[in-house]
Amino acid sequence: MKKTSIVLLSAVALFALSGCGDAPKSSPEAKTYSKTSAEVYEQSCKKCHGDNGEGNVKKKGPALNDRQAGELELDLFDVKNGGTNQSSGTDHDIMEHNMQKLLAKGYDYDPKDMAEFLEKSFYKMPSKTAAPAAEEAPAETPAAEAVPAPAAEATPAAAAH
C-alpha cells in the first residue's frame, strides 16, 4: 500500500473516530403544537379512551390510566411513528391508522407532554407507597381540563388488538 494511502487513511480514521465521540445535535427548531395535550384529549382522545382515561370497551379504546408517563410515552411514540424499530411494525395497528387521520385533523401533540398529562390527570397508582418519580412538572398546566379524580368504576383495560 502506498504511503499516500496510509496518510489519507489515517486522516479519515482520525476524523471518523474523533467525530464519533460527539453527540449529534438534534434539530434546534422545536416543533410547536396548536393545541395543548389537555385540549387534544378533551376534544378527541376521550371519545374512545374515556373521560378519565379508563378506556371504552365498546369503542375498543384501551385504558390509559394504568401506566405511568414513561410507558405511555413509548406507546404514544409507537402509535405516532408506526413502530419504534426498523421493520418490527407497530403494537397499535389500528390506532396507528387512526392517529394519522387525527393528526391530519389537527390533533397533534408531543408524546412526552401528552404522556405526562395522562399520568398527572388519570394515573391510578397500584401501590400507595410508590412515589411518582417525575422530577419536574410538565411545562403546561392543563388548568380547567384536568380531571384529577379517576373514576371509581374504571373499566379494566380492554384488549387493544
Place this chain on the structure above:
Amino acid sequence: MLKEGMELIDAHFKEEGISRRDAFKMFGAGGAAMLLGSGAATEAKASSSSAKAKILIIGGGLAGMSTAALFTRSLDNPDITVLEPTATSTSYQPGQTLVGAGIWDASEVTYQRDDFVPDGVTLIKEKAVEFDPENNTVKTSGGKTLKYDYMIIAAGLKLDFSKIEGLGIADTITSRGDDSAVRKVVGKNGITSIYFANGAADTWTEMQKFIADAKSGKKVKGVFTHPNTPIKCGGAPKKIMYLTDARLREAGARDNAELTFYPNGSKMFGVKEYHDAIVNQFEARDMKWNYRHNLIAVDPVKKIATFNRHWKEKGPYDEDLEEYSIVPRSEKVEKEYDFIHITPPMKAAEEIAKSPVGSGKGWVPVHKETLQHVKYPNVFALGDIAAVPMGKTGGSARKQYKVVVDNVVSMMNGKELTSFYEGYTVCPLITSIGTVMLAEFNWTKKPTPSFPLDPTQERWIWWLLKVYALKPMTQYGMLSGRA
C-alpha cells in the same frame, strides 16, 4: 471542502483497496490509541465526585460493564457491584453478522468478562432473581440479598424462539451462555440465526451449503425474517441478507437463488431517507421483500415457514373518529425455503419483566431522556432492556451509559439530573462485502450524521469503520468508560 475531501478519499480507497493488515494497523491499533486520547473529554466531563453510595449494576454486558468502568473513573470512592453470570458477556455482538457471513471467525468476537471487570469493581457471577425496590434490595440466584443505594439495570434481553411453533424450543436464551435449547434445531438443516454466538458460526456453515446448492444449478430459496417485537440491532436481519446476496454473487450463483425478506412491519426503516435508500438497494440487487409477515411456525422437515400475513380493511363509518374505521385481517401463509434466517422475537427476562421494576411489556420503564425509572428515582436502566424507542444497539448504549453515570453522580451530590439521552442510534448497515451505509439517527427520525457525507450512500470507508475500527473502539474504548 471537508465533504469533497472525504468523498475523494472514499473513492480513492475503493480503487486502491487496502490490505487487512494495513487497515488493522490504521484503524485497529491507531484507532484504539486515539480513543484513549479523545476519552479525555469524557473523563473531564464526568466530574470527579467524593460522594459515596452503594451502586449495584444488574448485567455485565457492554452496557453494564461500560457503566461500571465510567463510575470508577467518576467517583473517588466507588462502591460498585456487577451481577453477571455469563463468562463471555463482554463479547462483541455487532461482529456476529460478520461471523455469519464467514468474514470473521467466531474467536474474533469472543471476549472474556473477567478481562473487562474494572479495577475496584466487585463481580458476582450470579444473576438477579428478585427485586424489592421499595427496600432497595435484590436477591441473587445464589441466594444472596444485596442492598443498594442506586441500582442500574442493564440486563439485556432474551431471545424467544419458543414463540415459533414447530422448532420444539421451550426456553429462552441469551446471545451468549447456554444455548443448548436452541442450538439443537437452529444452525442445522438450513435453519439459522446470527442472534446467538454459536448460531452465527453455524449460519456460515449453512450458508455455504446453500451457496453450493445454488452453484450446482439447483434453484434455491432464501427466507429472512423480522419479528413483531422490538429487536436488538434492527438492521441485522437485513445485513445477513445483503451478505448472503454478496456471497452468492461471489460464487457466481446469484441467478439460481431467490432471496426474500419477510418483516412483520411495513417499512424497511423508521427514517424515510434510509427507508428509501434501502428499497433502492434491494431493487438493485434483485432482493425481494414482502411486508406484514410475522413468522409463527417452521417445519424443519418439510422446510416450510408459516407466516401470519396481516393487513387492514375499511370498516364501518366511525362518528367519533369522523372517518371510516379500520378492521384488522390476517391469514396464515406458507413459504418454502432452503435457507431461512430467523430473527427471533425478543423480550425482557421474566424475573425482571414481572417484577416491580418491570412493565406490562416487560422492558424497564424509564424517562427516556434521563433514563431514570418512572417509579423508583434511585433506579436507572440502559441498553437492550430499557423501554426507550428505537434503541437496542451498542451505539445507543454508548450514548446512554454516560447519561446514566452523569445523572447518578448528580443525584449522589443532591443535584438535578442534567444529562439527557437524545435517542441517538447508529446502524452500520452492511450492504455488501466492502460497503456499508452508516445510518445514524435519533428520535427526531431524521438522519443525524456525524460526518459531512450523504448518509444514505453505501461507502467503502464505512465498511472499514465497521470491520476495523468499531470493535477496538467498543472493546477498549467503551468498555473502559473512555469512548
